[in-house]
Amino acid sequence: MTLKKLFAFCLLLLCQIICAQSDSINKLKEVVVSDVNLKKYSSSQSVQVLNDSVITKNEALLTDLLNFNSTIYFKEYGRGMLSTVSFRGTTVSQTAVIWNGININSQMNGSTDFNTISSSDYNSISVKAGGGSVIYGSGAVGGTVHLNNELGFYKRFENNLKLDYGSFNTIGINFKTNISNEKWSAQIGFSKNSSTNDYKYLNLYTWKGEQRWNQNGQYDIITVNANVGYKFDSKNSLKLYTQTSNTDRNTSLISETETKTRYVNGFNRNLLEYDGDFEKFTTNLKGAYIFENYQYYGNISSNNFTYGKTESLITKADLGYQISKSTQVNAIFDYNKTKGYGSGVGDHVREISSAALLVKQELSDDWKNEFGIRKEFTDNYESPVLFSLGSSYQFNKLYDLKLNLSRNFRIPTFNDLYWETGGNPDLKPESSYQAEIGNVFTFKNISLTQTFYYMKIKDLLQWIPGSNGIWSPQNTDKVNSYGAETLLNWKKQYGKNYFTVNATYAYTASKNEETKKQLFYVPLNKVTGSVSYSRNRISAYYQFLFNGFVYTRADNDPTEIINDYNVSNIGIDYDFKFLHTFKLGFQVLNVLNKEYESLEYRPMPGRNFNMYLTLKF
Amino acid sequence: MKFSKLFLIALSVSLFVSCSNDEEDNTPKGVYDNGFFILNEGTTQGTVSFSSNDLTSFTKDVYSTVNGSDILGRYAQNIFFNGDNAYIISGGANNITVVNRYTFKLITKIETGLLNPRYGVVKDGKAYVTNANTYSYENAATGDTDDYVAVINLTTNIVESKIDLNATANRVVLKDGKLYITDAYNDKLLVVDIATKKLDAPVQIGFNGDCIEEENGVLYILKGGFGNSSELVKVKISDKTTTKITFPESLSGAGFMDIEDNKIYYTVGSSVYTMNTNATAASTTAILTSPATYVYGFAVNDGRIYVSQGNFTTDGKAYIYDLTGALQKELTTGVGTNGFYFND
Numbered sequence: 001m002t003l004k005k006l007f008a009f010c011l012l013l014l015c016q017i018i019c020a021q022s023d024s025i026n027k028l029k030e031v032v033v034s035d036v037n038l039k040k041y042s043s044s045q046s047v048q049v050l051n052d053s054v055i056t057k058n059e060a061l062l063t064d065l066l067n068f069n070s071t072i073y074f075k076e077y078g079r080g081m082l083s084t085v086s087f088r089g090t091t092v093s094q095t096a097v098i099w100n101g102i103n104i105n106s107q108m109n110g111s112t113d114f115n116t117i118s119s120s121d122y123n124s125i126s127v128k129a130g131g132g133s134v135i136y137g138s139g140a141v142g143g144t145v146h147l148n149n150e151l152g153f154y155k156r157f158e159n160n161l162k163l164d165y166g167s168f169n170t171i172g173i174n175f176k177t178n179i180s181n182e183k184w185s186a187q188i189g190f191s192k193n194s195s196t197n198d199y200k201y202l203n204l205y206t207w208k209g210e211q212r213w214n215q216n217g218q219y220d221i222i223t224v225n226a227n228v229g230y231k232f233d234s235k236n237s238l239k240l241y242t243q244t245s246n247t248d249r250n251t252s253l254i255s256e257t258e259t260k261t262r263y264v265n266g267f268n269r270n271l272l273e274y275d276g277d278f279e280k281f282t283t284n285l286k287g288a289y290i291f292e293n294y295q296y297y298g299n300i301s302s303n304n305f306t307y308g309k310t311e312s313l314i315t316k317a318d319l320g321y322q323i324s325k326s327t328q329v330n331a332i333f334d335y336n337k338t339k340g341y342g343s344g345v346g347d348h349v350r351e352i353s354s355a356a357l358l359v360k361q362e363l364s365d366d367w368k369n370e371f372g373i374r375k376e377f378t379d380n381y382e383s384p385v386l387f388s389l390g391s392s393y394q395f396n397k398l399y400d401l402k403l404n405l406s407r408n409f410r411i412p413t414f415n416d417l418y419w420e421t422g423g424n425p426d427l428k429p430e431s432s433y434q435a436e437i438g439n440v441f442t443f444k445n446i447s448l449t450q451t452f453y454y455m456k457i458k459d460l461l462q463w464i465p466g467s468n469g470i471w472s473p474q475n476t477d478k479v480n481s482y483g484a485e486t487l488l489n490w491k492k493q494y495g496k497n498y499f500t501v502n503a504t505y506a507y508t509a510s511k512n513e514e515t516k517k518q519l520f521y522v523p524l525n526k527v528t529g530s531v532s533y534s535r536n537r538i539s540a541y542y543q544f545l546f547n548g549f550v551y552t553r554a555d556n557d558p559t560e561i562i563n564d565y566n567v568s569n570i571g572i573d574y575d576f577k578f579l580h581t582f583k584l585g586f587q588v589l590n591v592l593n594k595e596y597e598s599l600e601y602r603p604m605p606g607r608n609f610n611m612y613l614t615l616k617f
Numbered sequence: 618m619k620f621s622k623l624f625l626i627a628l629s630v631s632l633f634v635s636c637s638n639d640e641e642d643n644t645p646k647g648v649y650d651n652g653f654f655i656l657n658e659g660t661t662q663g664t665v666s667f668s669s670n671d672l673t674s675f676t677k678d679v680y681s682t683v684n685g686s687d688i689l690g691r692y693a694q695n696i697f698f699n700g701d702n703a704y705i706i707s708g709g710a711n712n713i714t715v716v717n718r719y720t721f722k723l724i725t726k727i728e729t730g731l732l733n734p735r736y737g738v739v740k741d742g743k744a745y746v747t748n749a750n751t752y753s754y755e756n757a758a759t760g761d762t763d764d765y766v767a768v769i770n771l772t773t774n775i776v777e778s779k780i781d782l783n784a785t786a787n788r789v790v791l792k793d794g795k796l797y798i799t800d801a802y803n804d805k806l807l808v809v810d811i812a813t814k815k816l817d818a819p820v821q822i823g824f825n826g827d828c829i830e831e832e833n834g835v836l837y838i839l840k841g842g843f844g845n846s847s848e849l850v851k852v853k854i855s856d857k858t859t860t861k862i863t864f865p866e867s868l869s870g871a872g873f874m875d876i877e878d879n880k881i882y883y884t885v886g887s888s889v890y891t892m893n894t895n896a897t898a899a900s901t902t903a904i905l906t907s908p909a910t911y912v913y914g915f916a917v918n919d920g921r922i923y924v925s926q927g928n929f930t931t932d933g934k935a936y937i938y939d940l941t942g943a944l945q946k947e948l949t950t951g952v953g954t955n956g957f958y959f960n961d
Contacts, residue, residue: 255690255710554931
């Protein structure tokens, strides 16, 4: 984006600033979330909600937000490049990403690239640790990440604009507008995050003695969101969520002489939802169409590419009934048809139906029980019966105990089933049993959540060479994973001074059952922390990430590891109180200029800078 | 690119014709004299391991040990020698790293003119390196016809010219001023005259031809791989006539071949077999069955059989046997161990 265009864009917005002045009276605020079950059926598990104020303090892409604020471990192929996760010691496709209640992990490879998602496109991002396949389906093994858009049904006209400019020509434009009254609600958003990303590799030189730098790492991610809701009356409402995104990235080089490649991927998601609320009986109907595609250019100087596309149609009916004062049941039926085609996978259709039953029982204000069971029906694979069983008991004001037991799964992807040659149509889904105990302590302004879990995963899919030399996926390994997660929040006000402290710590032992070795690329320890302070118009913050070392080989060769690293960021902003909010901020990222990488030969940038302007009007 | 591995059927074996060194000079010219290199193609970086001939001394990563943080690049494919130098071809990095073969000290890198380089041979101060260039799965128009031989001046270490092959190309041997090139996806044996830099008439050998060896004026080409039936094709260089030995069904999917002292050694699955060069039928009696479940490199040299296990998420293995099939040594190598190169 050239500077000229940027100016034009700002001018365009100025007109809106003028007409937006009058709105400031807030009446009764009714906010509707699309993913109702996240709230309703997660009282026995730990859900961490990252709202707007946390989102804006972090770098634009979802990887940074979650890396610095959650227990999830990330592997990045360089800054802004492919970014995959491990949650509770599970594999990249065992964390499901849920967009407004719909599972959006790629049908082709089963996972989500967290650097293709701009955090500010959502009103809140929640991280739910532990199994969730009964509600969210495939991949909800280690945990789920929820991207939520909330529609408010009250009178307002609000605009948010955040502009970022930082090192390596990193530019962010994020705009969101909310227009609503008691009947209508619309939220329209646009985000564009790009960077030439040509940072220097600290203390690394070529054989000729030249400074090495991140070549061919440029990226550009554009997303447009439009969400509309309409309330017919107090009982019936209709919502439409749409999102279109395109990520155009080159892939950074390991050696300067490699052929430069480029990877373009995009998606289009549309979700129409009907909600009916008839006292004891509730109904939620969803229909979604999701399109995803990629194009891989093996050489950026030619137009040749390989590609893949999938189109999914998802229909879902969730019928709820309040049996008694304390007991509620939901019956969920869904049907899902996915057509996948492209280079290497041919042209295939997969149909999956499922039925699930959820029961929630609130014996008292303090004691809540949850139960869920689900079974999928498909010709493609043998699907296990999934279940989830949970209980939460509030002993007193200080202490809440949570127990949860579940069975979860991850289905084979189009690549696994149909790749030519090697795809194996006879695969089973990966499946897991998981048990966890959560202790939540609340004392004044402090909340401490500690969760211990144990997980057994079997039939892990792995591509291995067969006796005939052809690589093919097989259900091979079993993994036992156990660990502890600690989340800490503290908030305190001294006069006009506000302090917030957040910290997370994860201990993860994830071992191959046969070899007893820690899975490679799963750190035993990860710590995050943040401290923020605000007074009047000023706010300042510090955030910190420690990633323990990881093995890079399955045999845990102690010489083949990625060293532990800690990275710190600081930021400060000042609100000029021009308009509703007019914040100017400045951040120093990797302030200690640490050399670090999360994957071998993929160095991350040293100290770098970002400034931002946040306007609300 | 995980799946590129599936396309780049990277089967590898030492092919270089080891020059007979002066017998009188036994003083080592460096730490890495009198031993053999084991090439590991790697997933992120290629590495080179070294073992002394007496199998008592072993270094897992020679290049890093000597040259510090410098890297070879991805998918180390082949090593060839010339004089005191060793040339390490990294296909994914489009480069050749030139080191002293006895000290492994970096001398220079050849970084231009190469596109997915595969195998190299040397003649009169020039190296001839096959380049796979693009593949048809990504470039339907010219992927199967854009392979070439890069001619490298080994004094200047510059690619000074290219010989277009108008076909796919992979392994190469040199005999009497001509290059003989095979590729599994090419049903012809390519013949290149290096004097004129032109293609001679190719020889029809059928698809799946891979390992190629020259012995006494005859080219031996093993066909197999990927569940195909196996064949040994012999091409008489003088008149280009071909004969073939069809292997029995039990030997389908043959992998690698090497020739030593008029004996042909070949692998099927984890087993190694041998037959005389003048045999008319393949031997079905294995001389050894190695623990390697995925044989990814193979060589026979000076009374020993070398077999490697290709591992890609963990370190690989090299198994060294005598010619009767008795295991002499097991070594833990690097990722994607694909070849053995003898430095005497």
